[in-house]
Amino acid sequence: MTELLIIGSDVLGEGRRDLLIRDGVLADPATAGAAVERVDADGLVALPGLVDLHTHLREPGREDAETVESGTAAAARGGFTAVLAMANTVPVTDTAEAAQYVAALGDRAGHAQVVPVGAVSKGLAGQELAELGLMARSSAGVRFFSDDGHCVDDSRLMRRALEYIRAFDGVIAQHAQDPQLAGVDACCHEGEISGRLGLAGWPSVAESTIVARDVQLAELTRSRLHVCHVSTAETVEVLRWAKGRGIQVTAEVTPHHLLLTTDEVIGYDPTFKVNPPLRPQEHVVVLREALADGTIDAVATDHAPHARHDKEHAFGDAAFGMVGLETALAVVMDTMVETGRLTWSGVADRLSVTPARIARLGGQGRPLTVGEPANLCLVDPTARAVVDRDRSASLSRNNPWHGRDLPDPIQLTVWRGAITYRR
Numbered sequence: 152m153t154e155l156l157i158i159g160s161d162v163l164g165e166g167r168r169d170l171l172i173r174d175g176v177l178a179d180p181a182t183a184g185a186a187v188e189r190v191d192a193d194g195l196v197a198l199p200g201l202v203d204l205h206t207h208l209r210e211p212g213r214e215d216a217e218t219v220e221s222g223t224a225a226a227a228r229g230g231f232t233a234v235l236a237m238a239n240t241v242p243v244t245d246t247a248e249a250a251q252y253v254a255a256l257g258d259r260a261g262h263a264q265v266v267p268v269g270a271v272s273k274g275l276a277g278q279e280l281a282e283l284g285l286m287a288r289s290s291a292g293v294r295f296f297s298d299d300g301h302c303v304d305d306s307r308l309m310r311r312a313l314e315y316i317r318a319f320d321g322v323i324a325q326h327a328q329d330p331q332l333a334g335v336d337a338c339c340h341e342g343e344i345s346g347r348l349g350l351a352g353w354p355s356v357a358e359s360t361i362v363a364r365d366v367q368l369a370e371l372t373r374s375r376l377h378v379c380h381v382s383t384a385e386t387v388e389v390l391r392w393a394k395g396r397g398i399q400v401t402a403e404v405t406p407h408h409l410l411l412t413t414d415e416v417i418g419y420d421p422t423f424k425v426n427p428p429l430r431p432q433e434h435v436v437v438l439r440e441a442l443a444d445g446t447i448d449a450v451a452t453d454h455a456p457h458a459r460h461d462k463e464h465a466f467g468d469a470a471f472g473m474v475g476l477e478t479a480l481a482v483v484m485d486t487m488v489e490t491g492r493l494t495w496s497g498v499a500d501r502l503s504v505t506p507a508r509i510a511r512l513g514g515q516g517r518p519l520t521v522g523e524p525a526n527l528c529l530v531d532p533t534a535r536a537v538v539d540r541d542r543s544a545s546l547s548r549n550n551p552w553h554g555r556d557l558p559d560p561i562q563l564t565v566w567r568g569a570i571t572y573r574r
């Protein structure tokens with residue numbers, strides 16, 4: 152029997168206590184055996200293991216950019232004990248077998264729980280529904296469905312998906328992007344900078360009009376909608392309205408949309424090309440407020456690794472996306488904790504408790520009390536470091552934080568009682 156005793160950590164910033172881990176669960180520290188391994192956590196904060204609702208692991212199909220092994224190792228370094236693996240792999244996760252395969256790869260890697268996301272439409276083509284019911288009833292137990300990377304544009308298909316998943320308490324996570332308003336070339340927030348740089352514009356309303364439609368469909372179907380990577384002030388207004396009406400909608404924001412602005416694009420560095428695009432500061436401020444007041448429920452990374460040969464192109468031709476698992480908590484600390492917008496218990500809520508609830512994950516996002524599964528991370532609230540993209544567990548280097556001085560919090564991650572990362 153291996154035991155781990157974490158001594159003197161500040162649990163959720165609410166007081167110092169010891170934590171004993173035995174057989175994968177939290178036990179009474181007074182019962183620790185003589186051979187217990189001790190971890191000195193003086194000055195550290197203990198949080199429930201972080202849960203990422205939005206990770207691209209790229210396996211199967213693009214193992215040159217990321218594998219389940221490398222992506223979940225990066226997750227553990229970032230304090231995550233569970234990640235939802237988006238369906239836009241090759242082949243797409245649109246069958247029960249494909250979902251079971253991704254979950255099995257996660258079990259084999261052993262760094263974090265890998266929860267497969269099921270596609271909404273077959274092949275992400277937006278034409279016919281994927282096998283939603285079979286994925287839900289399989290051993291993979293899929294509850295979270297998304298065509299992420301693509302918007303479920305067809306209103307009728309979106310309505311039917313929402314109707315269908317209600318029977319098994321599913322949720323449809325929408326990548327909100329009207330493909331007509333944001334055309335195929337759109338790669339920069341539509342505004343002064345896109346005009347000056349000559350980049351095709353991606354207007355705010357291409358996001359918010361889809362969200363406005365979808366919350367009304369969620370109301371009609373009495374089903375659950377989740378909005379991926381909210382990036383605009385207009386979307387936040389729609390969410391406030393919908394939540395005020397009691398519509399079952401939740402939303403996430405990425406770390407990069409909480410800190411970076413359209414200004415990053417001025418140097419045409421494709422590292423900063425992401426979907427939805429980085430927005431001007433006035434949107435960033437609204438996103439921070441909305442995360443603080445709960446209008447936006449969760450932070451999700453949208454970790455989107457890309458191989459060098461897909462990213463190193465002229466801005467317009469490069470792939471969309473940036474890595475983010477290892478730096479997510481750092482950016483949330485910088486934008487939300489150090490600015491007084493969120494307490495540690497607020498951080499635990501937005502990065503663990505609420506995402507676990509949205510995805511219906513038992514055993515994740517739980518309080519750190521006796522009898523609960525030992526999924527946690529230890530955080531140093533004062534450490535800082537300059538981010539180095541070459542010191543990463545991810546296989547990809549499209550890291551927008553490279554060279555930036557940020558908090559460097561994660562000291563230890565424990566999943567199911569086993570140490571998955573140690574500084």
Ligand SMILES: NC(=O)N[C@@H](CC(=O)O)C(=O)O
Pocket residue numbers: 207239299300301326424425426427453455456471472473
């Ligand atoms: N966010 C991105 O810019 N890219 C994502 C897809 C997505 O989340 O839309 C990807 O899969 O690369």
Ligand SMILES: [Zn+2]
Pocket residue numbers: 299300301326379380426427
């Ligand atoms: Zn997306």
Ligand SMILES: [Zn+2]
Pocket residue numbers: 205207237299300453455
């Ligand atoms: Zn994504």
